[in-house]
Amino acid sequence: MHKKIMALFVVLSLICTLLAGCGYEYQDIEYESDYQNNLKGTVLNVYNWGEYISDGSDGCIDANREFERLTGIKVNYTTFESNETMYSQLKSGGVSYDIIIPSDYMIERLKNENMLKKIDVGKLKNYHYIKDEYKNLFYDENNEYSVPYNVGMVGIIYNPTIIGEPEHSWKSLWSEKYKDMSLNFSNPRDGFMTAQMILGYDLNSTDKKEWDNALKLLKDGKSVLQSYVMDEIYGKMETGEAAIGPYYAGDYLTMYETNDDLKFYYPKEGTNIFVDAVCIPSSVKNYEAAMLYIDFLLEPEIALANAEYICYASPNTAVINNPEYYYYKNEILYPKKEDMPKVQYYHDIAPEIRSYYENLWIDLKLY
Numbered sequence: 032m033h034k035k036i037m038a039l040f041v042v043l044s045l046i047c048t049l050l051a052g053c054g055y056e057y058q059d060i061e062y063e064s065d066y067q068n069n070l071k072g073t074v075l076n077v078y079n080w081g082e083y084i085s086d087g088s089d090g091c092i093d094a095n096r097e098f099e100r101l102t103g104i105k106v107n108y109t110t111f112e113s114n115e116t117m118y119s120q121l122k123s124g125g126v127s128y129d130i131i132i133p134s135d136y137m138i139e140r141l142k143n144e145n146m147l148k149k150i151d152v153g154k155l156k157n158y159h160y161i162k163d164e165y166k167n168l169f170y171d172e173n174n175e176y177s178v179p180y181n182v183g184m185v186g187i188i189y190n191p192t193i194i195g196e197p198e199h200s201w202k203s204l205w206s207e208k209y210k211d212m213s214l215n216f217s218n219p220r221d222g223f224m225t226a227q228m229i230l231g232y233d234l235n236s237t238d239k240k241e242w243d244n245a246l247k248l249l250k251d252g253k254s255v256l257q258s259y260v261m262d263e264i265y266g267k268m269e270t271g272e273a274a275i276g277p278y279y280a281g282d283y284l285t286m287y288e289t290n291d292d293l294k295f296y297y298p299k300e301g302t303n304i305f306v307d308a309v310c311i312p313s314s315v316k317n318y319e320a321a322m323l324y325i326d327f328l329l330e331p332e333i334a335l336a337n338a339e340y341i342c343y344a345s346p347n348t349a350v351i352n353n354p355e356y357y358y359y360k361n362e363i364l365y366p367k368k369e370d371m372p373k374v375q376y377y378h379d380i381a382p383e384i385r386s387y388y389e390n391l392w393i394d395l396k397l398y
Contacts, residue, residue, distance in 0.1 A: 060092075060332045062101070064156045066323065071103025075320045077130040078117060080307070081110040081262055082285070083181075085333075085340040092336040098327050104320050112261045113218045121146065127314050129321040135306045136220070136377035138177050139170035143379060147176045148311040154322060157329030165306060165346040169378065177308035178325050179346035181338075183279045184304045184374060185221065186297045186363075188264075188286065193274040199296045201229045203275060205252040214267065214276030215252075217259035219392035220377055221303070222249065225277055228300040235378045239387055246391045250398050259396070268293060280363050281343030295363060301373030306346070 077095070087093025095106040111117040114137040120126065121141075133141065141147050152158045152174055165179040187204070189197055194212060197203040204213050204225060216222040226245040227234055236242065257273050265282070267273035269289040283295040309328060311321045327333060331349035338345040339357045344364040350356055351365075358364050366372070380388075 060097070060330075062330055062332075064323075064326050064330065066101040066327070068103045070317070070320050070323070072105075073317055073320055074105045074107055075130065075317055075324055076107045076109075076126070076128045077324070078109055078111060078120070078128040079130075079132045081112055082282075083110070083132065083307075083341055084108075085336040088340075091340055092333065094328070094333055094337060097333070098324060101327070102320070102323060104317075104323070106324075114220070115218060121312060121314075124314065127316050128312050129315045129317045130324055131310050131312055132180050132307055133310060134377070135168065135170040135308070136379050138308060138310060139379035141310065141312075142171065142176050146313050148313050148315050148318065149175050150178060150311060150322070150325070152178065155326045155329065157326050157331075160329055160331065160334070160347045160349045162346050162348050162351065168306065169376065170306075171308070177310050178329070179306050179308045180328065181281070181307045181341060181343035182305070182346055183281050183307070183343045184297065184372065185224070185277055185302045186280050186283065186295050187275065187277050188268055188283045188293055188295050189275040190268065190271060190290075190292050191294055192292045193271060197275060199299055201225050201277075201298045201300055204277065205229075205248075205255060207255060209275050210255045211257050212274040213255050213257060214260050214264055214273050215249075215256055216277060217261050219389055221277070222259070222392065222395075223388060224303050224377075225249075226252075228298065228302065231300070234303065234375045235380060237381065237384050239384070242384075242388045242391055246395060249395050253395070253398060279343070281341055284342035284358070284361075284363065297366075297372035299372075301375065304374035304376055307343075 085091045085094045087096060095108055099106055114134050117131060117133055118137060121128065121131065161179055165182065166174055171177045194209050204215055215225060223245050224234055226248040229248060230244060232241045232245065260267065260276065264276055264278050265286060268276060268286050287293050309325050311318065315321055329347065334345060334347040335350050335353060335356060338350045342358065345351055353359065362370065
């Protein structure tokens with residue numbers, strides 16, 4: 032009898048080892064929508080930010096693998112590091128995507144250029160979980176082209192063990208005290224924002240002189256900078272190669288898990304707030320699968336896994352109101368009303384102004 036039990040144990044252990052080796056562990060989840068296999072064998076092309084979906088690491092849900100298991104649809108998943116990179120890839124038409132997750136101002140631009148397919152949110156069983164304050168926003172006033180995915184604000188990450196306590200201002204990025212230890216964004220919209228905030232400008236200014244003044248300020252600070260970065264900031268801040276730089280609040284929490292010396296603040300001048308939302312490009316090849324995927328991302332357990340993995344604020348009430356949520360009432364992601372910084376959204380800007388500041392950015396990089 033004992034030998035039979037031992038043999039059974041060995042077989043079960045072998046099965047568990049094989050399952051672990053495939054990199055995905057099925058988790059028993061109760062879903063609110065009914066996911067059928069009528070699209071089994073088809074492919075869904077998803078284009079998303081890097082580090083922006085729960086991937087199964089550290090025992091969390093592998094969202095894409097779970098969607099594949101539920102539906103039989105193969106997820107072809109690729110990533111981008113900026114809205115502008117995503118736009119260029121989509122505009123080129125070289126690759127067709129079924130799902131993209133851009134930020135608000137880019138959604139507005141894509142919508143204005145007829146590059147998005149309408150989404151019938153009435154067909155999404157889980158859409159009711161989206162918090163009302165994230166519906167009917169300026170970039171999609173009738174909730175026809177997007178479904179909110181994450182919410183964030185930009186702040187400054189710093190290492191006080193290296194540079195002490197900086198002034199809680201954007202001006203700290205220009206301080207000679209932090210020469211060769213300071214970073215700034217490597218994309219024009221965010222990069223210009225850091226200077227516009229110091230100058231007290233509207234982030235959506237159509238005044239070319241204001242963009243010129245912001246350029247001058249950025250040029251003045253370039254001698255202090257170690258480099259312009261996007262996701263490279265992770266390695267630089269986590270290892271102490273750099274000591275102060277701007278980035279998105281949720282990414283600070285990710286970096287903090289690796290280096291708990293790091294601290295964060297929202298600059299006193301104000302900052303950018305943004306909503307990233309799920310959209311379907313007009314070039315979509317698998318629309319029905321895309322709709323299934325959006326509903327899947329809204330599922331309470333999937334939305335929770337994504338919120339905890341990504342560390343951004345969630346627009347999903349099933350997450351926000353869940354006391355077991357790791358970042359429940361976190362003061363960086365969900366500041367109290369009295370602690371909320373002054374914020375501005377980016378809007379799509381007239382092509383003439385956009386081209387103007389993009390050329391200024393090239394000038395800055397060559398300076």
